[in-house]
Amino acid sequence: MNKKRTIIGGIVVVIALAGGYGWYQFNRTVQGLADVRADFSVNATDLIKEFVSSEDAANKKYMNKILSVKGMVKNVESAQSTIVLGDTSDMSGVRCVIDSTANSTIGSLQKGAVITIKGAITGFNKDETGLLGSDVQLNRCVIAN
Amino acid sequence: MSFLIKKGIISCCFILMAASLMAQDKFFTKSGNIQFSSKGVIETIEATHRSVTCVLDSKTGDIQFAVLMKGFEFRKAMMQEHFNENYVESDKYPKSEFRGQITNNSEVNYAKDGSYTVHIKGKLTLHGQTKDVEADGKITVKDGKLIAASKFKILMSEYDIDIPGSVAENMSDTINITVNCTLEPLKQ
Numbered sequence: 475m476n477k478k479r480t481i482i483g484g485i486v487v488v489i490a491l492a493g494g495y496g497w498y499q500f501n502r503t504v505q506g507l508a509d510v511r512a513d514f515s516v517n518a519t520d521l522i523k524e525f526v527s528s529e530d531a532a533n534k535k536y537m538n539k540i541l542s543v544k545g546m547v548k549n550v551e552s553a554q555s556t557i558v559l560g561d562t563s564d565m566s567g568v569r570c571v572i573d574s575t576a577n578s579t580i581g582s583l584q585k586g587a588v589i590t591i592k593g594a595i596t597g598f599n600k601d602e603t604g605l606l607g608s609d610v611q612l613n614r615c616v617i618a619n
Numbered sequence: 620m621s622f623l624i625k626k627g628i629i630s631c632c633f634i635l636m637a638a639s640l641m642a643q644d645k646f647f648t649k650s651g652n653i654q655f656s657s658k659g660v661i662e663t664i665e666a667t668h669r670s671v672t673c674v675l676d677s678k679t680g681d682i683q684f685a686v687l688m689k690g691f692e693f694r695k696a697m698m699q700e701h702f703n704e705n706y707v708e709s710d711k712y713p714k715s716e717f718r719g720q721i722t723n724n725s726e727v728n729y730a731k732d733g734s735y736t737v738h739i740k741g742k743l744t745l746h747g748q749t750k751d752v753e754a755d756g757k758i759t760v761k762d763g764k765l766i767a768a769s770k771f772k773i774l775m776s777e778y779d780i781d782i783p784g785s786v787a788e789n790m791s792d793t794i795n796i797t798v799n800c801t802l803e804p805l806k807q
Contacts, residue, residue, distance in 0.1 A: 502696045537710060551650045555669060569649060571669050571690070596670075596689035597713045603674055603683070605805060606647060611670050611687055 506573060507592050508616050510540055518545025518559040518568040521610055525598040526566070536595050542618060543568050544590045547583055557583065557591060557615070565607025570615040580617065590618040643804045644678040646765050651800030653686060657775075660789045664698055666691040673800045675765065680724025682739065682767075684717040684798075706780050707746050715745045717752065727758055734759045739769065748778045756798070765802040770795065 719741015756769030
């Protein structure tokens with residue numbers, strides 16, 4: 475009798491745990507990057523060069539990684555949700571979409587300032603028109619200090 | 620005589636310069652917005668992309684979009700993982716593109732502030748599949764900028780996107796896509 479009770483109790487606990495885990499997974503939000511270590515630390519212009527010279531190799535190297543990119547602020551766009559790092563003489567850049575859930579204050583950022591941004595790389599948008607420049611894109615970005 | 624030639628050359632230069640200054644036919648953005656949503660039984664799946672590239676040639680009505688699939692942001696991590704790994708396979712097919720044309724481009728006066736209904740026809744490449752797409756949209760000309768907006772639907776099955784049986788019952792095959800881009804003149 476006691477044994478039976480223990481078994482039933484055990485099953486209930488397992489189901490509860492599995493259900494709890496499932497519920498946690500179902501509701502899990504995308505992780506913020508503020509406390510995540512970057513896999514690579516690179517310069518914005520070097521990163522663009524790497525993709526321009528060999529897109530495949532760079533894609534393999536950086537795919538699904540967290541990057542810490544240092545560069546000059548070229549522009550702040552789109553209601554301050556995007557910071558573009560790179561060289562002003564070049565149309566190409568590293569485009570960093572700021573994590574809207576992180577309270578990064580980018581309002582005071584000046585063009586020309588050199589900063590480091592941590593973000594998840596989403597790929598390389600190669601310019602096929604020859605007019606716009608090719609970009610490396612990051613999202614979930616936070617400004618690293 | 621040589622004076623006249625000189626004068627001719629100079630005025631030619633001026634005309635060329637003026638022409639190149641006026642030739643701002645192209646508009647672009649690199650921070651366009653595309654949202655998609657799919658209504659399921661349990662919940663609605665939604666994501667936003669804030670780094671959409673778009674180029675519009677006001678002379679010909681040619682319009683192009685490029686989107687890096689991994690740039691879609693979901694609120695829930697599991698949705699984002701499933702979307703990238705199982706549905707659109709973004710490691711294999713990192714980019715989606717649309718190339719098309721505004722079929723009633725002559726009805727849009729790009730030099731004058733106003734709102735114009737446009738019809739767009741073109742080819743959408745997604746998940747390695749290219750299909751014809753038609754959509755209605757609106758172009759608003761304001762202070763030298765264009766706001767391009769459109770809503771249309773695609774079917775996942777047309778793009779060879781497989782949804783596992785257990786999930787398929789809870790998901791709709793129809794994806795609603797909302798495009799919202801502010802384009803600036805491209806200085807060449």
